[in-house]
Each structure stands twice: as structure tokens, then as C-alpha cells.
Amino acid sequence: MTIRALIFDLDGTLAETEETHRAAFNASFAARGLDWHWSREDYAVLLKTGGGKERLRAFQAGLPEAARLPEADLVRLHAEKTETYGRMIAEGAVGLRPGVEDLILHAREAEMAIAMATTSSRPSVEALVRACWGKPADRVFDVIAAGDEVARKKPDPGIYRLALDRLGLPARDGLAFEDSHIGLQSARSAGLGVVITPSTYTAEDDFTGAAYCAPTLEQHNWPLILKAMLLSC
Structure with a gap:
């Protein structure tokens, strides 16, 4: 088995x-004068739906019809949330998870391609990459498949298929890194082997079918990840 590309999810995988x-959602709700507030428990449930606008729609579906926003307002609300999130990230709200930067550097030295497949929007991708690497996203990742570039979000495999198409590689030559059950489903359905590093919100997810599940991507886990991938072929 020859791995020629590593394909990373963003939220929860590259950074918490x-x-x-x-x-950012709650700040945007307050700025609009909405009496909405998502607790950690609320958000844990909403994360089962891939994509920010999709989560807003899922949330609205449980509200009385009179309390729901028109679609155009919902889209604007999501755009406002994305701007707020970008400011928070720029102010240093999060950093990369342990091992991520070293793994990407090692893969570069091994002449592997580095890609991202995320349900987040491109502005959110740029915000995180600039904050963590100090450079534009396309200078860190060879390929980025993001947000609204596909018709359906994870667990649909479309975002991973798009990344593979842009890489010009078959699924057998790629390895996906995810943190969630829906991400695992998406990557597996695209034919990829998947390494899982559970995040704060996904520790209790079902990761059946993953090639390997590691607490972090720190170097001491790399031999175990490689062994698991070879055994899964």
C-alpha cells in the first residue's frame, strides 16, 4: 500500500x-435580537448534522413556524456568524491539535500531497489556517474541498470525492483524518481508509470501520497508525 495523500477534516480534527x-452562533443570535441560545448539549446534537446552514435549518425545524426565519435571513445570519467566527479565530481562540503540524511537515518531506475536505466554508478555512500557520490556506494545502462546493454535506461522500478528483488520485492512494462519526461515514463511503482522533464533542461517537483511533496525532502514535493501515488493506 502506498499512501500518496493525506486528507484532513478541519473542525475537531485539525483544531478544537x-x-x-x-x-459565534450565540453571539450572532444575540446581535440579531433573537432569543436563541445553543448550550453545549444543544450543540452536541446539532453537530450530527453537517454544515452550519444545515444546523440552523435543523434547529428551526423544531421551532413553531412563526418563530422561524425566512431562508434569505437564515443565510445572512450564517454569513454574520462566519464573520464573527473569523474574528474570534484571528484573536487566537484556538490552536492546532497536538501532532497535526508535525505530521503535515513529515508528509511534505515524504512528498505526499496534503488536502482538506471540510463542511466549513472557505472563509472559515482561511481564518483558521492563517491564524495557525500565518499563511493562506492554499500555501499549506495542495487541495481544499470546502463547504458549499458540494450539494450535500457529510456524511455524504461528495466532499471527499471532490478532494480526490482535485488530487487526481484513486481512494486507495489516500488516507483521511477525521474526528466524528459523520466524517468517518463520509470518507469511508468515498473508499478511503480513515484515522480517527476523537474531539471534545465526538468522544462518544461510534467509530466502527475506522482503520485506527488515536487520542492525538502526536509522533508516538504514527507507527500504530501505519500498522493499522497496512492491516486494513
Whole structure:
């Protein structure tokens, strides 16, 4: 087996961003004068739905019809949330998870391609990469498949298929890194082997089918990850 590309999820995998997303949603609700507030428990449930606008729609579905926003207002609300999130990230709200930067550097030295497959929007991708690497996202990742570039979000495999298409590689030559059950489903359905590093919100998810599940991507876990991948072939 030859791995030619590593494909990373963003939220929860590269960085523990979900609490910042939740804070940005709540700040945007308050700025609009909405009496909405997502607790950690609320957000844990909403994370089962991939994509920010999709989460807003899922949340609204449980409200009385009179309390729901028109679609155009919901889209604007999500754009406002994205701007708020970007400011929070720029102010240093989060950093990379342990081992991420070293793994990407090691993969570069081994002449592997580095890609991202995320349900987050491109502005959110840029905000995190600039904050953590100090450079534009396309100078860190060879390929980025983000947000609204596909019709359906994770667990649909479309975002991973798009990343593979842009890489010009078959799934057997790639390895995905995820933190959630829906991300695992997405990558597996695209034919990829998957390494899981559970995040704060996904520790209790079902990771059946993952090639390996590690607490972090720190170097002492790399031999075990490689062994698991070879055994899964």
C-alpha cells in the first residue's frame, strides 16, 4: 500500500474549533435580537448534522413556524456568524491539535500531497489556517474541498470525492483524518481508509470501520497508525 495523500477534516480534527463555532452562533443570535441560545448539549446534537446552514435549518425545524426565519435571513445570519467566527479565530481562540503540524511537515518531506475536505466554508478555512500557520490556506494545502462546493454535506461522500478528483488520485492512494462519526461515514463511503482522533464533542461517537483511533496525532502514535493501515488493506 502506498499512501500518496493525506486528507484532513478541519473542525475537531485539525483544531478544537467547535466551541468557538458555538460561541459565534450565540453571539450572532444575540446581535440579531433573537432569543436563541445553543448550550453545549444543544450543540452536541446539532453537530450530527453537517454544515452550519444545515444546523440552523435543523434547529428551526423544531421551532413553531412563526418563530422561524425566512431562508434569505437564515443565510445572512450564517454569513454574520462566519464573520464573527473569523474574528474570534484571528484573536487566537484556538490552536492546532497536538501532532497535526508535525505530521503535515513529515508528509511534505515524504512528498505526499496534503488536502482538506471540510463542511466549513472557505472563509472559515482561511481564518483558521492563517491564524495557525500565518499563511493562506492554499500555501499549506495542495487541495481544499470546502463547504458549499458540494450539494450535500457529510456524511455524504461528495466532499471527499471532490478532494480526490482535485488530487487526481484513486481512494486507495489516500488516507483521511477525521474526528466524528459523520466524517468517518463520509470518507469511508468515498473508499478511503480513515484515522480517527476523537474531539471534545465526538468522544462518544461510534467509530466502527475506522482503520485506527488515536487520542492525538502526536509522533508516538504514527507507527500504530501505519500498522493499522497496512492491516486494513
